[in-house]
Structure formats: C-alpha cells, structure tokens
Ligand SMILES: [Zn+2]
C-alpha cells in the first residue's frame with residue numbers, strides 16, 4: 001500500500017455529497033443551499049411547480065420534497081444561480097421495481113442580476129431579514145403549510161394558513177393545525193410529515209492510488225460488461241457465480257466503500273455509477289428537453305440516503321438502488337419558471353442490498 005499523502009490520492013472528477021447538521025437560517029433560499037428534507041428553499045420566487053405537476057403519477061397524491069442541489073454552471077450568466085429539486089411520493093406501494101413515476105425533478109435558474117436576490121453573495125451569518133416567511137414568498141406566492149409547495153387554498157376557519165391540496169390539509173389538521181386553528185397560535189411543533197432536514201455538503205472524490213488498479217468508474221458503462229477481459233482462472237468461478245450484473249454490483253460496492261457515507265454523486269456530463277447491469281437507459285429512453293437539446297447525466301442519489309430519511313417500515317418502505325438525474329445539456333433559460341427534468345430509478349436486482 002502506498003502512503004496516505006496528497007500524492008497518493010487521485011481526484012476522479014466526481015463531487016460527493018454528505019449530510020451535515022445546519023442552522024435553520026443556513027438552509028433558506030437566500031443562502032442558496034443544497035439540502036435534504038424539510039421544505040424546499042425555492043430559488044425562483046415565482047411560477048413554482050403547480051400541484052398537478054407535483055402529483056405522483058401512480059397514486060395521484062402530492063409528491064414531497066426530497067432534496068435540492070445548488071449547481072450553477074460557471075461561465076454562463078443565465079445559470080449563475082441554478083438549483084435542481086427532487087420530489088418523491090410517500091406511498092411505499094408506489095415504489096415498484098425500476099419504476100420512476102413516483103418522482104419529479106425540476107430545475108430553476110436565475111441570472112446574477114435578478115428580481116429576487118442581491119447581486120452580491122449573501123452574508124455568511126444570520127441577519128434579521130434572512131428569515132423567509134414560512135407561508136408566503138416575497139413575490140406573494142402562498143405556500144402549503146404542510147409541504148412548502150405552492151398552495152393557495154386557505155383554512156376556511158382561521159384563514160391563517162394555506163394548502164396545496166385537500167390531502168395535505170387533512171393530514172395537517174390531524175397532525176397539528178387542529179390545535180393551532182383553535183388557539184390562533186402558530187405552533188412550532190415539528191412537522192413530522194416532512195423528511196428530516198440536513199444540509200448537503202460536497203467534496204471532491206479522491207481515490208487512493210495503490211499498486212492495484214483503482215476502481216475505474218469510467219468503465220462502468222454497459223459497454224464494458226463482458227467477461228472476456230477477466231483472467232483465465234477467474235472464468236470458472238464466474239461461470240458458477242458471477243454474471244455481468246454481479247460484476248457491476250461488485251464495482252459499485254468497491255467504489256462507494258471508500259466514502260461509505262456518500263448520499264450523492266455529482267458529475268455533470270460524466271457517467272452514473274450503476275448498481276446493476278439491468279435497466280440502464282438507452283439514449284432514446286432519455287427524453288430531450290423541450291428546447292431541443294439532449295438531456296445529460298448530472299448527478300445521482302445513492303441508497304445510503306434512505307438510512308437518514310426514516311422511511312423504513314417492516315412491511316413496505318420507500319426504496320431505490322440509485323436515482324439518476326438527467327438535465328438539459330444547454331441548461332436552457334425558461335425565465336422564472338421551473339423546468340421539469342428527467343429521473344431514472346434503478347433498483348438492485350434480485351435480493352441485493354447494501
Ligand atoms: Zn405515489
């Protein structure tokens with residue numbers, strides 16, 4: 001083994017995401033956060049995704065905010081600020097094998113000079129006006145008291161809160177608003193409907209350079225799945241136990257073992273790290289952006305994130321092998337609108353899990 005010095009580590013070009021605790025103000029829109037759980041920190045304060053755009057295509061219930069990644073594209077003013085949002089359904093039954101219909105992805109981007117934020121970077125401390133109103137955006141858009149998405153329908157009794165849907169009003173009534181509504185106080189009771197909130201911090205992936213060949217993430221594309229390059233003495237074992245799928249899964253495990261707590265891998269225009277050789281999309285299966293540009297790989301969400309979402313249930317739970325996000329290669333300008341992007345869920349094959 002080589003020494004653990006700067007020289008003995010090699011950057012892969014992938015940026016890894018990890019969960020960290022943060023002060024609530026650090027996760028507000030004005031700080032341009034990357035975060036998991038809680039309510040979305042909306043970048044554009046206008047033209048939010050509508051309730052119907054956020055509905056799970058399987059059960060028709062509103063999808064819930066999962067995470068957002070702040071990912072400006074350097075050198076392009078139209079994406080000076082840029083955030084990609086992922087929403088997912090909370091109904092375990094919607095998580096069928098390799099089916100992505102219970103997820104929604106949106107991209108928002110703004111020029112440096114825009115209607116909502118200062119031209120200069122935000123202060124790195126809590127300021128008196130940094131507290132976003134939990135119910136109404138600065139633009140006047142009302143937010144659902146339960147989920148934080150656009151919601152115009154008010155509680156008919158107190159008129160103090162609004163909801164995106166009947167379903168969320170019913171859930172919130174039982175969970176906490178019944179109390180709030182009668183006493184006319186806004187309780188700061190924890191909103192247990194949301195996923196637990198974390199900051200998503202990133203750092204470049206570095207692999208130790210050893211005498212052995214380091215895990216080669218570039219070769220994890222479909223093309224490289226044949227056993228022909230394996231050594232003679234491995235062939236017999238492979239005939240007995242290993243399939244191309246086993247090989248992909250082994251590489252996946254080797255690659256993430258170096259940083260086992262990674263919940264996200266970011267590498268725009270790079271390659272995803274697949275968990276299986278099965279159900280990998282062909283180019284034709286990734287729809288083009290309505291602007292005409294191809295969609296390209298931007299980042300993937302790892303199964304490790306599930307451990308921090310409190311979604312495990314013995315009977316059925318929210319689950320994935322990896323979630324792969326493809327976005328417009330041109331990162332086209334849609335004004336203040338949130339542009340839908342594409343997500344691909346790949347599950348572990350057979351009974352594999354981490
Ligand atoms: Zn659903």
Ligand SMILES: [Zn+2]
Pocket residue numbers: 062144145146147148149151163164165168
């Ligand atoms: Zn809602």
Ligand SMILES: [Zn+2]
Pocket residue numbers: 155156157158159160161177180181
């Ligand atoms: Zn009320």
Ligand SMILES: [Zn+2]
Pocket residue numbers: 289290291292293328329330331332
């Ligand atoms: Zn586009």
